[in-house]
Each structure stands twice: as C-alpha cells, then as structure tokens.
Amino acid sequence: MRLRRAGASALLIECGDGDEVEAWRREVSNRRDAGDLRVIDIVPGARTLLLDGVEPGTDTLIASWPPPARPTPEHREASLVEIPTVFDGDDLADVAELWSTSSDGVVARLVETNFTVAFCGFAPGFAYMRGHELTVPRLDAPRPRVPAGAVGLAGEYCGIYPTASPGGWRLVGHTTTSLFDVRREPPALLAPGTRVRLVAA
Known part of the structure; x- marks a missing residue:
C-alpha cells in the first residue's frame, strides 16, 4: 500500500x-x-x-x-442483489470458445459466481463486478450502441449497461432490472461492496 x-x-x-x-x-x-x-x-x-x-x-x-x-467469503457484506438475466448475448458463443466450453458452460459458471462490486464508473450506475476467475478480452472495435440492460464481460470484470451507450465488452445476456434511476434513493442499484448474483431468467 x-x-x-x-x-x-x-x-x-x-x-x-x-x-x-x-x-x-x-x-x-x-x-x-x-x-x-x-x-x-x-x-x-x-x-x-x-x-x-x-x-x-x-x-x-x-x-x-x-x-x-x-476479503474472504465470510467477510463479504450482507447485502445481496440478484439480477434476473436472460443469457442470449451476441458474444456468448465467442466467450464459450475463449473459455474452452459450451454456451451452457459459460452460463453455468456465471450463475454460480458470487460477484462483488469493486467500483463504479464509465456511466452512472455502471458497476465493475469481480468474481469470475477467467478473463475475457474486450472487442477489437467497440459497438456504436449497446442496449440498456446488456450484461457483458471484459478483462476480469462483469458489468451491466445501465443505459444505451457505445461499448466494447463481450455481451453474454440482458436484464430488465433498472440499474440507475434518479427518482430512487440511492439512484444506483449497485454500490461498491455489494454482492451480486446473476440468476438465469
């Protein structure tokens, strides 16, 4: 330090x-x-x-x-947010190839992972979640538009796009859960330290 x-x-x-x-x-x-x-x-x-x-x-x-x-699993904070996720992302098959498994194998690994929000950035409500052991390279060229709710992987992180925006993460699914709402207190659903589980919907 x-x-x-x-x-x-x-x-x-x-x-x-x-x-x-x-x-x-x-x-x-x-x-x-x-x-x-x-x-x-x-x-x-x-x-x-x-x-x-x-x-x-x-x-x-x-x-x-x-x-x-x-931190150890016993030290993780009690707050847990479950995100219903449909695993239909455009890059799911590519991630499966990178991980030497099937698309179902990728989904199984992700739903079994206990993610923790490491930090937030990029856009209001965008949480960088750590937990999965295998890394995923970003796309060579970012997409001009990634829809709100898209679930993606990049490097050691998993993230969910709170709003539509350009992005170069590998998309594995989507959710209808609102990640950021200025009318909510707090506006961001996911804060550093929050535990997150992706639940297959």
Whole structure:
C-alpha cells in the first residue's frame, strides 16, 4: 500500500490488486462509521482508493494502522442483489470458445459466481463486478450502441449497461432490472461492496 496526497483535502491509497482495494474500502468505511475517521467520500478504483474530505494528519493516522485483512467469503457484506438475466448475448458463443466450453458452460459458471462490486464508473450506475476467475478480452472495435440492460464481460470484470451507450465488452445476456434511476434513493442499484448474483431468467 502506498499513500499519496491528492489536492488539499484528499488522499489516494494505491493498492496491489482489487482485493486489497476492497480490504481498505471496508476498513475506512468501518472506521468512519465508528467515528474514528472523518472522510466525506470513499471512491474505490481498480487499484486505488480515493478518500475525499479528510482532515490534516489523516495520512499519518492511516499509515499507523495495520494492513486490513483481505476479503474472504465470510467477510463479504450482507447485502445481496440478484439480477434476473436472460443469457442470449451476441458474444456468448465467442466467450464459450475463449473459455474452452459450451454456451451452457459459460452460463453455468456465471450463475454460480458470487460477484462483488469493486467500483463504479464509465456511466452512472455502471458497476465493475469481480468474481469470475477467467478473463475475457474486450472487442477489437467497440459497438456504436449497446442496449440498456446488456450484461457483458471484459478483462476480469462483469458489468451491466445501465443505459444505451457505445461499448466494447463481450455481451453474454440482458436484464430488465433498472440499474440507475434518479427518482430512487440511492439512484444506483449497485454500490461498491455489494454482492451480486446473476440468476438465469
């Protein structure tokens, strides 16, 4: 872990991998909830954790903490969101070939995976979910338009497009679940740390 200042009131924790980011996100969140740390926003990334709105001296305080335990299934947060999914994506057969299995084999692997939202970005409500062990390369050229609700794979992540947009992820299915709604509180259905299961519909 490396700690860097980011502007006048923010700190950046640089981590080795996604599990370390999740460990620090959970540690910082717990200490804030306990009143031991003042921080306004906790923003995880693929290999970083940004803490915004911290007080002077927070870097010294955090540096004195022991490294948090890396997440295990027992440490995952209790919140679980199930996403009914129809596995009919245009790239399902290609993913099956990449994984040396059948389309049914891809579906079986995905519905058995316990995903965890690592971070959010790209578009409001778009969650980068970790959990499956096999990686998938992005498309060589992105599609001009991916429909809302499309479920895709890229690298080590699974994601669901909250709105129609260009995208280069491998599409394996779709859902009618609303991922982002400004009239809802909170607007985003999936937040960092949330556990997610894809349920075959």
